[in-house]
Amino acid sequence: MSHYKLFDHTADIGVEVTGRTRKELFVNAAEALFDIMLESKSGDVSAKKRKTITVEGADVADLLINFLRELLYLFNGEKFVTGSCDIIEFSNKELRTRLTGELFNRKKQTIKTEIKAVTYSGLTVEKVKTGWKARIIFDV
Amino acid sequence: MSGIILEKLDDNRWLLPQTGGMRVPGIIYANEKIYQLLKGDESAKQVANVAHLPGIVNFSLAMPDVHWGYGFPIGGVAAFDLDGGIISPGGVGYDINCGCRLMTTNLTLGDIKARLSDLTTALYQHIPSGVGSTGSVKLSGKDQKKVLEEGAAWAVKVGFGSAEDLETTEDGGAIMGADPEQVSARALERGKEQLGTLGSGNHFLEIEVVQEIFDEEAAKAFGLHKGQIAVMIHTGSRGLGYQICDDYLALMVKHAQETGIVLPDRQLACAYLESGRGKNYLAAMACGANYAWANRQILMHKTREVFEKTLRLSPRDVNMRLVYDVCHNIAKIESFNIGGVLKKLCVHRKGATRAFPAGHEAVPERYRKVGQPVLIPGDMGTGSYVLVGQPKATEETFGSACHGAGRVMSRSQAIKNSRGRSIARELSEKGVLVMAGSKGTLSEEMPEAYKNLQDVVQVMHEAGIARKVAKLKSIACIKG
Numbered sequence: 001m002s003h004y005k006l007f008d009h010t011a012d013i014g015v016e017v018t019g020r021t022r023k024e025l026f027v028n029a030a031e032a033l034f035d036i037m038l039e040s041k042s043g044d045v046s047a048k049k050r051k052t053i054t055v056e057g058a059d060v061a062d063l064l065i066n067f068l069r070e071l072l073y074l075f076n077g078e079k080f081v082t083g084s085c086d087i088i089e090f091s092n093k094e095l096r097t098r099l100t101g102e103l104f105n106r107k108k109q110t111i112k113t114e115i116k117a118v119t120y121s122g123l124t125v126e127k128v129k130t131g132w133k134a135r136i137i138f139d140v
Numbered sequence: 141m142s143g144i145i146l147e148k149l150d151d152n153r154w155l156l157p158q159t160g161g162m163r164v165p166g167i168i169y170a171n172e173k174i175y176q177l178l179k180g181d182e183s184a185k186q187v188a189n190v191a192h193l194p195g196i197v198n199f200s201l202a203m204p205d206v207h208w209g210y211g212f213p214i215g216g217v218a219a220f221d222l223d224g225g226i227i228s229p230g231g232v233g234y235d236i237n238c239g240c241r242l243m244t245t246n247l248t249l250g251d252i253k254a255r256l257s258d259l260t261t262a263l264y265q266h267i268p269s270g271v272g273s274t275g276s277v278k279l280s281g282k283d284q285k286k287v288l289e290e291g292a293a294w295a296v297k298v299g300f301g302s303a304e305d306l307e308t309t310e311d312g313g314a315i316m317g318a319d320p321e322q323v324s325a326r327a328l329e330r331g332k333e334q335l336g337t338l339g340s341g342n343h344f345l346e347i348e349v350v351q352e353i354f355d356e357e358a359a360k361a362f363g364l365h366k367g368q369i370a371v372m373i374h375t376g377s378r379g380l381g382y383q384i385c386d387d388y389l390a391l392m393v394k395h396a397q398e399t400g401i402v403l404p405d406r407q408l409a410c411a412y413l414e415s416g417r418g419k420n421y422l423a424a425m426a427c428g429a430n431y432a433w434a435n436r437q438i439l440m441h442k443t444r445e446v447f448e449k450t451l452r453l454s455p456r457d458v459n460m461r462l463v464y465d466v467c468h469n470i471a472k473i474e475s476f477n478i479g480g481v482l483k484k485l486c487v488h489r490k491g492a493t494r495a496f497p498a499g500h501e502a503v504p505e506r507y508r509k510v511g512q513p514v515l516i517p518g519d520m521g522t523g524s525y526v527l528v529g530q531p532k533a534t535e536e537t538f539g540s541a542c543h544g545a546g547r548v549m550s551r552s553q554a555i556k557n558s559r560g561r562s563i564a565r566e567l568s569e570k571g572v573l574v575m576a577g578s579k580g581t582l583s584e585e586m587p588e589a590y591k592n593l594q595d596v597v598q599v600m601h602e603a604g605i606a607r608k609v610a611k612l613k614s615i616a617c618i619k620g
Contacts, residue, residue: 008550010181010208058397061406069386076272076379077326112580114271114340116234116382120393120406121210122182137210139234140341140551 003028006036013113013138014122020131022060023087026067026095029134030085033068033118036138038081038109045083047100052088054096061125063095064134068118071099079104113140144184146175152603156184156200161402162191166200169542171599174204177548177591181208183215189404190218194412195225197478197485201537203492204599205546205591209233211407214491214547217540219476220413222484226401227418228410229388229425231488233469236384236428238343238376240515241309241436241465242526245447245458247369249349249615255451260347260573260616262450266442267345268337269620270577272379275336277438284332288320291430292437292465300441301462308504309465310494313433315472318426323380324387327424331380331431336438340577340620342585343375345443348523348612358510358528358609362463370612371460372524373439374517376469377432384428388421413486422471429470436465463526464504464513468493468543474502476538487538495529495541495606503529514606516597518545519590520582521572523613525597527606541606542597545590558583567617576619585619 003024007014015032019025034045055070057063074080082101089096117139125134146154146168154175156166166187170178178184183206190212191200197219206215211230220226252259268275279287287294292313296303306312320328338345350368353359364370377384392409395401395417403409411418444460451458471488478485496503496512503512514527522545533539549557563582567574576582600606 006552008552010183010547010550011214012210013551058394062393066390069390073326073383073386077330077383111271112578117386119210119230120389120409121230123406139210 004032025132039112046102048102051099152599168202169204183208183213186213195220203542204596205542207546212490216490217492219485219487219538226410229385230407234382234385235376236381237432237467238469239467242463243371245369262446264575264618271340273337274333277336285320287434288427292433295434295437300438305462315426319423322420322424327383334378346372346614347616351613352611354608361510364610377428381428492540493543495533497529497531518593519587520585521567526610532604545593549589551584554589555583573616
């Protein structure tokens with residue numbers, strides 16, 4: 001079962017992500033970001049490259065946005081496609097994540113949608129019965 | 141419409157009454173038909189949200205192409221007092237100085253009809269488009285700094301176009317006060333390879349033909365006449381602008397928390413204009429704006445070259461002249477009469493075009509008798525309108541008008557609706573040749589996804605904000 005679904009937004013793309021835990025919510029949100037942007041032509045993203053990133057935030061919602069902003073920058077600025085993320089530290093104000101992935105390769109992937117930014121607009125992150133749920137709008 | 145009740149003021153304006161934490165009321169420019177469309181999205185709520193921001197003057201405004209954006213609505217206009225007011229990167233948008241430029245030629249449809257396919261192909265080959273496209277202009281760090289400081293003038297200096305082009309570019313193609321030191325290393329890196337590129341999404345380059353003239357005097361001043369071939373370019377500051385906005389939004393989310401500015405939506409994050417962060421953003425935003433002007437100047441030059449080479453005509457025969465270049469995602473420090481006093485304000489135009497009337501000192505000398513050209517591109521394949529700014533714009537809308545048709549359909553809905561159809565073929569049947577890098581873009585941008593441009597423009601015309609001058613029909617379009 002997919003851990004996210006798209007919701008309608010006139011100009012942009014909205015996504016509702018769920019996860020059993022906070023960590024899972026973040027990992028699923030990262031997956032949604034790359035699913036919306038890229039389409040694989042052959043096989044999964046390899047784990048050729050590794051990176052560790054640290055992001056800060058005022059609260060869990062701010063952390064989530066800053067985490068996704070960082071992944072988006074790594075893609076746009078360094079062509080790094082995140083294949084998997086392993087959250088190694090998660091406090092209320094800071095997140096440390098180990099990423100594996102590879103450099104973007106036009107032979108392997110195509111860009112479906114250019115995401116200009118991860119916005120704060122209409123952002124919600126909440127605890128629900130089954131775990132966590134977030135609504136995020138990507139500017140496209 | 142999230143329970144917001146609008147009161148009809150007249151045929152083209154609706155009042156959004158001041159309630160709760162709103163500091164001023166809102167006004168939405170819409171006729172009955174557009175008002176009905178407002179019910180389907182959250183844009184009225186966003187107009188109300190903007191009205192909560194400190195230092196907002198008179199009204200939180202929305203133009204008739206208003207639609208649901210992030211933070212500010214798209215089509216939103218709001219002005220803030222320099223004393224106690226704020227600046228918001230979200231009120232400018234990610235694509236800083238996204239805008240349009242219109243060029244006319246000496247050619248008629250008959251002159252290019254037989255070569256239209258070659259011409260469009262050549263444009264598609266020479267104008268880099270598509271997601272993450274990189275340009276032929278590679279910038280050293282030193283040159284990039286100059287682009288950010290000098291804007292279109294830099295492009296002219298290195299051989300893209302002529303000094304005359306700057307006369308009919310908004311602000312002469314550069315906002316003063318640009319400081320590259322305020323732009324992050326990340327933004328600079330993203331900007332290095334993207335100068336001279338169109339990008340993707342709703343950005344385009346169109347060949348159009350002037351179909352109808354509504355105002356002979358203004359059309360003459362702008363050099364427009366029926367049957368003439370023109371070119372419209374729509375693009376902005378590419379990754380550099382997106383990154384500047386993104387960097388400063390994150391800073392301002394912090395600033396708002398520190399200064400206690402209450403935000404109905406975090407995307408409205410802002411800083412006081414007199415604060416260090418506010419000033420730094422303005423200096424960085426100016427860099428983004430100047431990059432966009434250099435970008436459009438370079439694209440225009442490449443277009444001129446392609447026309448001359450493909451049609452084997454001399455520059456004099458093609459005579460591609462810049463009518464005007466407008467930005468429609470920007471914040472500007474401008475003076476307006478507020479209650480009898482001339483006040484300096486920071487005017488945010490998020491998907492809105494400046495529309496200054498005749499006599500205004502910011503209008504190029506050659507147009508000063510008629511007013512500033514207002515360029516309104518429509519949806520893919522429909523064409524564009526040229527309007528001229530009217531006195532009521534400076535009285536009611538801080539000198540602003542609409543910027544396009546405005547979406548009514550989400551991208552996913554558009555893709556669903558276009559399933560099993562060939563949008564390119566449908567457009568070709570309507571006489572529009574389209575070349576695009578991706579089928580997805582064509583589906584997302586299909587004509588039905590947008591409001592009727594004629595309705596949007598008519599509201600501005602009837603409300604006395606900007607008068608119709610000419611209508612142009614597209615005949616060819618290239619997209620990313």
